[in-house]
Amino acid sequence: MIGDYEMVIKEKKAQVQLNQLATIEGDELMLLRLFDNLLSNALKYVEDGVVPTITISGISKEDHIEITVTDNGIGFGEQFVPQIFTLFQRLHAREKFAGTGLGLAICRKIAEMHVGSITSMGEVNKGSTFSIQLPFKQK
16 A cells, blocks of 8 residues: 555655554455545645655554554644545645545545544644544454
C-alpha cells in the first residue's frame, strides 16, 4: 500500500512510520482501500512547505485491534467530526485540495462492514488522528 505512494512520499519528503500491526480477518481489498484513503488524505491535506509526518500503529486489545493513523496536516476543528464521515462532505474548497468527499465515508462503511468503527480527532493546523477498531476475527 505505501509503495503506491512512493513518488508522492519522495516528492513531499514525507516521513511515514509503519509500526508492526496484528493480523486480522477481513476483506483484504476493502481493508486496503480503508488505509489507502487515510494515507492519501494524510499526504494530500498538508500546507505547502510542510513535510508530512504520518504514523500508523496498532494496539492489540482482548478481541480487537485499535489502529491509529496520525498526521501533521491541516487538521480540522472538533465541530466537524460528525460531518467528515458523511458522503460528499468537504471541509475545504476544491481549488485548494482536490477530492470528492467520499474517502472518509467509504472508510466508515468498510470499518462497519467488518463489525468495527472509525473515529477521529483533529486540531486546525496541528494534524489529525483516525482510530480504527477492528475485531481480530469476523463472525
